[in-house]
Amino acid sequence: MEKDAVRVLVTGAAGQIGYALVPMIARGIMLGLDQPVILHMLDIEPAAKALEGLKMELIDAALPLLQGVIAATDVIEASKGINIAVMVGGFPCKEGMERKDVMPRNVPIFKAQASALEQHAAPDCKVLVIANPANTNALILKEYAPSIPAKSITCLTRLDHNRALSHIAERLNVHVSNVKNVIIWGNHSSTQYPDASHAIVITSNGEKSVRELIADDHWLDTEYVASVQQRGAAIIKARKLSSALSAASAACDHIRDWILGTPEGTWVSMGVYSDGSYGIEPGLIYSFPVTCQKGEWSIVQGLNINEFSREKMDATAKELVKEKSLAYSCLAN
């Protein structure tokens, strides 16, 4: 018997990430090959024609799983009955702008969208924030949608997590599907901490520690960390555009694992509402290692944190605290 359609909202759908993401959703990459979907696509009025063009292309693709498409510039229409919301839309950082310049513009956007989601989305709607500053946008959304459970509001660090996996795979010349359990701690920014201390490689002789196999702590603690942190900039340099394909793919991975569960013995990284685990200040959206089961994530507990890691985890938390207070000061004005 066929499953009921799931309604998935993508904001900023007329942009680059949206264009890569919507066909992935419509092909079952986000929710499984047997899960029909109805796409809700939201963008701003100036992008209305491009959004209509996107809707036309989705119809033209004759996708069996896609049971409907709504293209809207009205956030309320877009939010009606939504089961999953992927917030790609936000004010982009332009050349010469700093994070703090874009904050006053993004805060009102996420405040308004919080309100619409809270009032119109389906109960138990799961939210993934991608637009930067992702963690803080997610926090604002949470603050202004108090009836959406905190556990339902997350931000994307799966792209960094996937990058961290593939950097190790390349270094060890193994397939990326044999590497697991890296961790991205903290903010989806240059202070993120890609931690390979607990990462594992599946070899023909069983599971081995990445740190032991690589046998180069210096590389793991410096160049590796910097490479993953700065990968976004490296992509922009090569493409003259930011990552869309890999961001969209990581968004699908984030939602899929959240809903369908992580494999046994494997965790992933998600930006989630901090509960004080690992000494991280509660009330931030901070990236942790999580496992997922029955549609819920839970932070992997009990991992040993050495001094080097402690410092990095605290530094990125500190940045998030600063962003939070900057966001609040924008709201007060």
Add this chain to the structure above:
Amino acid sequence: MAKETVRVLVTGAAGQIGYALVPMIARGVMLGPDQPVILHMLDIPPAAEALNGVKMELVDAAFPLLKGVVATTDVVEACTGVNIAVMVGGFPRKEGMERKDVMSKNVSIYRSQASALEKHAAANCKVLVVANPANTNALILKEFAPSIPEKNITCLTRLDHNRALGQISERLNVQVSDVKNVIIWGNHSSTQYPDVNHATVKTPSGEKSVRELIKDDEWLNAEFITTVQQRGAAIIKARKLSSALSAASSACDHIRDWVLGTPEGTWVSMGVYSDGSYNVPAGLIYSFPVTCQNGEWKIVQGLHIDEFSRKKLDLTADELSEEKALAYSCLS
């Protein structure tokens, strides 16, 4: 037991269609969720850095099915060992260019790529030409790769086929997966003939003829046809860019059905080497209704062609014969 890896070439991979297509291939949309792939991506030297950026992103996506990526500006390296070739790269028509100029540039490109494929691709490599003029580019490729079986060289009309299905599903307010057996005849151009005479819709009371359900022959014989023919231009008008998402998706459908087979009772449209079926001149790459089984396509025979359709089939064939002559004149 895991399947052996398949090598898939995408030319023009640094462009818009390539960027939409490669993640679909890497996720199993083209060949199935259990089929590991190695991507070969080719583009021209000015796009080398962008191409490398695409490779970096494919690596960053940590795709379980993607066993390797070759990003190159060298056509020989790109073609080596490939089992499937999707030719997206070609010279785009720019403002002020005449048909002859575009044809001339593309004829040279497809001639040299034919040579590389013939020498370096795996045996029984399946080829899908997407770059326009798709049918004629495919014909040139066939002419200059004589040892590639002509049945292995096709062009994309699945996008038009899917668009036709989409228009009918919108008109009837049904799911597009319940509509089947439209036909796109001829050239992937404005002379293509979207034919619904044999199309059906699945309803609670069984399969019904589209023509009977729609009950509006005038619409089906006029507006429907021009809408499908001109849909590409409508997309450009809305997006300010040509269709990439739907073209990439249709390329996946074309290859998947070719390799894995069409469902029972269903046909699709593919631009294939004409054998004279339906009185279409032999020796053109012409879009026909086909079924696929065991990795081979076969033209659906015996469909009744009414007078209205006959004229349209012939018109698009004439255009293809003209393009063929133009292409040959560029070569000499």
